[in-house]
Amino acid sequence: MSSIKVTPIKSLNAVIEVPGDKSISHRAAIMAGLADGVTQIDNYLPSEDCLCTLEAMASLGVQYEVLERLEGYGPTSLRIYGQAMQLNAPDVEIDCGNSGTGMRLLAGVLAAQPFQSTLTGDESLQSRPMGRIMTPLSMMGARIEAAGEKEGCAPMILGGSAERLQAIHYDMPMASAQVKSAVLLAGLFAEYETSVRQPAETRDHTERIFDHFQIDSTIDGHRIAVHGGQIPMANDLYIPGDISSAAFWLVAAAAMPGAELKIKKVGLNPTRKAVVDVLIRMGADIRVDMISEDSGEPYGDLTVIGGTLQGTEILPEEVPNLIDEIPVLAVAGALAEGRMVIRNASELRVKESDRISTVVTNLRAMGAEVEEFDDGMEITGGRPLHAAELESYDDHRIAMSFIIAGLFAEGETVVHNTDFINTSYPGFQHDLEKVMNPKPHFAIAIDGPAASGKSTVARRLAEKLGLIMINTGAMYRAIAWASIQHGIDASDTEGVIAMLDRIDLRCGVRDRGSIILVDGVDAGDALREDAVNSRVSAIAAIPEVRRLLVEKQRDYLELGSLVMEGRDIGSVVFPDTPYKLYVDASEEVRLARRSAEGLADVVSQRDKEDSSRKTSPLVVAEGATVIDSSEMTIEEVVDEAMSILKSKGL
Ligand SMILES: Nc1ncnc2c1ncn2[C@@H]1O[C@H](COP(=O)(O)OP(=O)(O)O)[C@@H](O)[C@H]1O
Ligand SMILES: Nc1ccn([C@H]2C[C@H](O)[C@@H](COP(=O)(O)OP(=O)(O)O)O2)c(=O)n1
Known part of the structure; x- marks a missing residue:
């Protein structure tokens, strides 16, 4: 221990x-198993309790496939193949481990089955009261017996009657979501309408998940009713x-x-x-x-x-x-x-x-x-x-x-x-x-003129160091692209500023690299087209544009340590980072690199505009080390960058 x-x-x-919700995970495994069709569950709680419920459903004939797991624990993402309310008799006793929720919810399902099954659990669970669910389930006509050493406790033997359960109305003596859920789950298998009234509000995950699986239920204050005979419909879900x-x-x-x-x-x-x-x-x-x-x-x-x-x-x-x-x-x-x-x-x-x-x-x-x-x-x-x-x-x-x-x-x-x-x-x-022992996230700032090799070095460094790579140029390009979509002239500063309020700009990370969506659209290669090249510097000179993007760039640090490349990363975005590089190359070399990419970029014009603008011009930031890559291969630049960063304490 x-x-x-x-x-x-x-x-x-x-x-x-924090990991996925326990109450919802239990209910998701049960409902997906009872449903008609295949349900994908994301952010399932990979705990022993929830694994027991999953295994319980498996022993009743429900198959599932693990898509992702938390190593050392259990599944976090899975696909459950529902049985459309037709469960099989289990070969073994069903072990609910330490889980009171698992046991009480499953009891509602198993009490209604024509086959007999046994629910058991660990020592602690075998001492917890089960009478509170046995009473209403017995009222519905279920066969149910507590065979534990302690009176009214698990192991419980349930089901095995050919008769269908009868609907009841149950006034719960205690406010318990587990009792409510056990009765409602049993009610799905009963004839007519089963209802419960709780003395006080309790967690309503069962009602919500019924709705998600298209089970009709009526909620009237503290009374919840469900008609038997409904078949839940598979529906993917994310567990918060x-x-x-x-x-x-x-x-x-x-x-x-x-x-x-x-x-x-x-x-x-x-x-x-x-x-x-x-x-x-x-x-x-x-x-x-x-x-x-x-x-x-x-x-x-x-x-x-x-x-x-x-x-x-x-x-x-x-x-x-x-x-x-x-x-x-x-x-x-x-x-x-x-x-x-x-x-x-x-x-x-x-x-x-x-x-x-x-x-x-x-x-x-x-x-x-x-x-x-x-x-x-x-x-x-x-x-x-x-x-x-x-x-x-x-x-x-x-x-x-x-x-x-x-x-x-x-x-x-x-x-x-x-x-x-x-x-x-x-x-x-x-x-x-x-x-x-929080390890604060850090930023490596890489600035430099167009086509100097910033993105290439940033990407390689991020890979080597396991960091996120953020391309800030693409963010300015995305605004430039959006202005084209909105038919706004690049010189219409007011128009561009007004557009910023109208567009939904989302900056995220995919595969450890930055991604920008404008109104849900990733513009992709269109960001590097001539129309964007020729207006991006003018757009990037607008202080309001810069304020918006710099804030989003700083927010990226919340996600993890990163390498960020652009024009003002060391000077404005992360002026306090000790890790600053300025990657340069002669204009001739840079032009050659761009044309080798098949792009007729207006590199020198952009450089002029980027270096001469009033707000955050391209400069060698204080404390930055310059690497002139004109005569260096990519590998040499990356090695040089690594040794500079190490000398700065990385
Ligand atoms: N040191 C280098 N030697 C040769 N080619 C390079 C070097 N660094 C970058 N490149 C190439 O130059 C082009 C522009 O590089 P990129 O990283 O996109 O520059 P930036 O992000 O500064 O605009 C790319 O095709 C890249 O492969
Ligand atoms: N941090 C940044 C990044 C880019 N910009 C502006 C200025 C650049 O000309 C454009 C496009 O940047 P990008 O890095 O994509 O340009 P290159 O790939 O170096 O040609 O955006 C900026 O002003 N500040």
């Missing part, structure tokens, strides 16, 4: 992307990052003055983002940039600026929507000023561990002041935490929450038994290392 050691960090500056995994980093950054953290592509389903609302109420500075709604689930980027948090009271109606985040919010409470009150959360006692008791024990071990209640706890924040040797209690979220606490505790904190982290957050340790 492995342990993770952490020592406090003073700052946290990173851009990370799991906000419950993002929560660990949100707390770490929000409670650390001076921190700046960006978490990209996080699922922001309104029934899941209560953790963000609570942290904002605690005074956290969190910016939410929505990107889109894909496959029925909204997602976006979260940017957190660290500061001092204040304690808060978690409202009863918030509890179901942030139940998984309570352990790390309790850590936030210990780091905050004032009191943090968590009540109405007795559900925490039947999670992967008794999370009230395990959180209280670990917080006390670190010196926090905590009072334990049957249904929650009260934390008086502000006491400095000290390092401790802690147990994870076989609970992934307890392990991760206290690793975050360790980032703030004096001394070296050790959390034992951390293997379970893989059940929800494969790659957590990698992200932890990134946060603890």
